[in-house]
Amino acid sequence: MGEKQLSCFAKVKPYLLMVFLQFGYAGMYIVTMVSFKHGMSHYILAVYRHVVATIVIAPFALLLERKTRPKLTLPIFLRIMVLGFLEPVLDQNLYYVGMKYTSATFTAASVNILPAITFIMALIFRLESVNLRKIRSVAKVIGTVITVTGAMVMTLFKGPILRFLTPSLPSAAHSSHGSSAADDGHPADQHWIAGTLMLIGSCCGWSAFFILQSFTLKKYPAELSLTALICLLGTVEGSAVSLVMERDMSVWKIGFDSRLLAAAYSGIVCSGIAYYVQGVVIKERGPVFVTAFSPLCMIITAALGSIVLAEDIRLGSVIGAVIIVVGLYTVVWGKSKDVKNLTGDEAEAAADGNGNGNWKISGGQELPVVAVAAAATTARH
Numbered sequence: 001m002g003e004k005q006l007s008c009f010a011k012v013k014p015y016l017l018m019v020f021l022q023f024g025y026a027g028m029y030i031v032t033m034v035s036f037k038h039g040m041s042h043y044i045l046a047v048y049r050h051v052v053a054t055i056v057i058a059p060f061a062l063l064l065e066r067k068t069r070p071k072l073t074l075p076i077f078l079r080i081m082v083l084g085f086l087e088p089v090l091d092q093n094l095y096y097v098g099m100k101y102t103s104a105t106f107t108a109a110s111v112n113i114l115p116a117i118t119f120i121m122a123l124i125f126r127l128e129s130v131n132l133r134k135i136r137s138v139a140k141v142i143g144t145v146i147t148v149t150g151a152m153v154m155t156l157f158k159g160p161i162l163r164f165l166t167p168s169l170p171s172a173a174h175s176s177h178g179s180s181a182a183d184d185g186h187p188a189d190q191h192w193i194a195g196t197l198m199l200i201g202s203c204c205g206w207s208a209f210f211i212l213q214s215f216t217l218k219k220y221p222a223e224l225s226l227t228a229l230i231c232l233l234g235t236v237e238g239s240a241v242s243l244v245m246e247r248d249m250s251v252w253k254i255g256f257d258s259r260l261l262a263a264a265y266s267g268i269v270c271s272g273i274a275y276y277v278q279g280v281v282i283k284e285r286g287p288v289f290v291t292a293f294s295p296l297c298m299i300i301t302a303a304l305g306s307i308v309l310a311e312d313i314r315l316g317s318v319i320g321a322v323i324i325v326v327g328l329y330t331v332v333w334g335k336s337k338d339v340k341n342l343t344g345d346e347a348e349a350a351a352d353g354n355g356n357g358n359w360k361i362s363g364g365q366e367l368p369v370v371a372v373a374a375a376a377t378t379a380r381h
Contacts, residue, residue: 014285017277018293024269026300029104030308032096035262041251042096043242045263048254050088050238052267053231057276061224069222072229079216080229081237083209088234089241091205094198101195103311108301109154109321110199112294115331116147117200118207127211136337143330150327154320155196161312214282223279227272295325 035045061069099107119140122128130137213226220226246252254260281290298321305311 014281014289017281018290019296021274021277022293022297023300024274025297026108026304028266028270029099029108029301030304031258031262031265033099033104033305033309035258036096036100038258040254040259040262041242041246042093042100043238043245044251044254045096045259045266046088046092047235047238047242048263049092049266049270050231050235052264053272054228054235056268056272057224057231058228061222061228065222065225069225070220072220076216076220079212079219080226081233083212083216083230084233085237086205086209086212087230089238091202091209093241094202094205098195098198098202101191101198103305104309105298105302105305105311105313106154106195106317107199108298108305109317109324110151110196110203112298112321112324112328113147113151113200114203114207114210114294115328116144117203118211119144119331121204121207121211125211136334139334139337140331143327143332143334145327146330147324147327150320150323150325151196151200152320153323154317155193157316157320158192159315159317159319161314162318210282213279217279217283221283223276223283226279227276231272295328298325 032045036042095107098110102110119128123130128140130141132138132141216226217223254263278290302313306313
């Protein structure tokens, strides 16, 4: 392969990685929902998922980064402990409960509120500034408002079922989601709202994870090792939480069925590979780039969910999802304009940590990490 082909592949690689990741996430939504219908505990799934991820990633980290891995200091280790709690424990358990109470399609759509949540968190922690005299700042604020509006529409307005988007299946199968949403004697609408709140809480934990991950990679630039440590500590912390929340030891037993498939698939694709790919792409192109791909996962999941799980696609979810995507790209556009305003000494100062902090990428371009670029992304789950 010549130098020109290698250069072309290097430019295309981040796009290919992110598209691959969206298909991987879409598959996870479907497999996970099937496992829940077969009695899988979300606490146990989160633990087994990271056991698998640790087993898969650790050997590669030990072999490939044995000469380049930086020293693991106490401050970095404490950061990794927090990362292990934010994503493998807090985020994923809230996420799984939210998925149980809503649907795979709704859950995939909710991920698109990440840019707005991360932008708000960045403002709170003074990682982001707003100058309303600048169009890029106005775009970020307006995009955040639009995204929150879309989330409220999805939560409060369900609307009629769009039959032309849902295959004709037996009513028992077609209503499987509705029956699961109404278990425990609570009305389905209450479960829907509770599930949405769980998903929003999950996105808050996920945004915090991405912000901390981006800063940790600057101090500990060993993606595989960082991934393995996050998965390992997430397994330990998740096991402790599971032992408290699940008193019945029989829930730890899984056979060769959808529950094992969910744990293996989620662990290999969505924890092991995804954590590594996210780290690589964030390091090369910045979190804003990663964020832009999340709507693709929503589209894939909606298609698979209506076919495989016979999920109802409602008008409110479609309208809310469209509004959220508009808000998402408004925020991303505003963040992309930050790049053009980082020149000369400003860019150098930011890259050195004296400014907002940037990731250098090939070609001299830099992407602001503030707000973890609008958000930390997509990656989910």
